[in-house]
Amino acid sequence: MNSHSSQNQNGHHVITSSRSGRSLIDSSDQSHADKTCPHCRQSLKEGKSNGDAFQTKLQSVFPNAYGLEEFVFQSKQTLVPKGFYPHVNTLVCVGLCRDEITSPFEEEIEAMWGQAFICGSLGGMLFCGETGFSAAHHHAPDDGHFVYYCFTHIAIDHEGNIGSVYRTRSGMKEKTTACGALAAFTSEIASGKLKLDFDENDIEMSMLKKHIVKHTDLMEAVEMHQI
Numbered sequence: 764m765n766s767h768s769s770q771n772q773n774g775h776h777v778i779t780s781s782r783s784g785r786s787l788i789d790s791s792d793q794s795h796a797d798k799t800c801p802h803c804r805q806s807l808k809e810g811k812s813n814g815d816a817f818q819t820k821l822q823s824v825f826p827n828a829y830g831l832e833e834f835v836f837q838s839k840q841t842l843v844p845k846g847f848y849p850h851v852n853t854l855v856c857v858g859l860c861r862d863e864i865t866s867p868f869e870e871e872i873e874a875m876w877g878q879a880f881i882c883g884s885l886g887g888m889l890f891c892g893e894t895g896f897s898a899a900h901h902h903a904p905d906d907g908h909f910v911y912y913c914f915t916h917i918a919i920d921h922e923g924n925i926g927s928v929y930r931t932r933s934g935m936k937e938k939t940t941a942c943g944a945l946a947a948f949t950s951e952i953a954s955g956k957l958k959l960d961f962d963e964n965d966i967e968m969s970m971l972k973k974h975i976v977k978h979t980d981l982m983e984a985v986e987m988h989q990i
Contacts, residue, residue, distance in 0.1 A: 777834045777868065777914065816923035824925065835871045838912075847908050849876045854903040858883035858913035860942055864928060865916055872912050880909075885944040885967040887915035888974060916942055948972055952981065 821828060829837070839849060847853045855876035859865040860883060873879050880899040882891040891899075903909045918928035918941035928941040940946035948971070951957060959976065962969045976982055 777829055777831050817919055817921055820919050820923035820925065824919075831868050831871050835875050838910075839875055842910060847910060852904045852907035853877075854880060854899070854907065854909040856880045856882050856899050856909055856911045858887060858889045858911065860887045860916055860944070861885055862916065862941055862943065864918070864930070864941060865914075868912075868914070876910065882911075883913070884971075886942055886971045887913065888967070888971050889913060890967060890970050915945070917945075918942075944968060944971060948975065 839847075842853075843849075853876060855872055857869050857872055857879040858881075859869060869879065869881075880902055882889055882895055882899060884890045900909060917926060919925055920927040920929060920938065924938075926940050926942075926946055927938045929935070929937075930939055944967075947968075951972075957972075957976075959972060960969075961973075
């Protein structure tokens with residue numbers, strides 16, 4: 764079950780499937796009937812309720828999760844009374860990770876609000892800078908508004924493993940990670956050999972690591988580990 768969840772400012776999360784973009788909240792019954800996960804098509808082990816494994820992990824780490832359609836709809840319902848009208852006077856800006864499994868979320872947002880100005884990068888960071896933000900704001904309708912949907916993501920597979928995803932739509936048979944960029948940096952941290960020099964051939968990853976280090980006590984933790 765390929766899914767990802769991201770937290771908004773109100774402590775809620777958005778749940779999507781990388782196969783269909785549909786809510787995963789009620790998928791367990793079908794999983795049990797077919798003996799395969801309906802989203803990633805991986806076989807479910809006999810004697811173990813893998814659909815429940817996903818749901819259990821989801822409710823454990825993201826207890827206030829929304830389905831993506833519900834989240835986009837409810838956010839629209841909140842904004843319309845404030846004068847934000849889809850396809851009329853509002854430009855939507857989307858900042859998601861470049862990972863293709865985030866595409867159902869982007870598609871749902873654009874279906875509701877119209878074509879989006881894309882401003883995301885690895886890890887869902889906003890690195891478009893002053894020029895990018897200025898361009899987005901100049902694209903908003905006259906006397907109109909703009910709305911930002913900005914999220915990072917993390918996978919939960921059909922066995923309830925956090926950070927794992929089966930990308931069966933691209934023909935891959937083995938698990939991969941999501942978010943891959945954050946997983947790679949996590950591995951780098953675990954190795955105790957951080958590479959924080961700016962790399963012009965890897966700009967987004969360099970900026971992502973710099974941002975994480977700047978806003979956490981990561982360096983102190985690494986130094987303590989080395990001691």
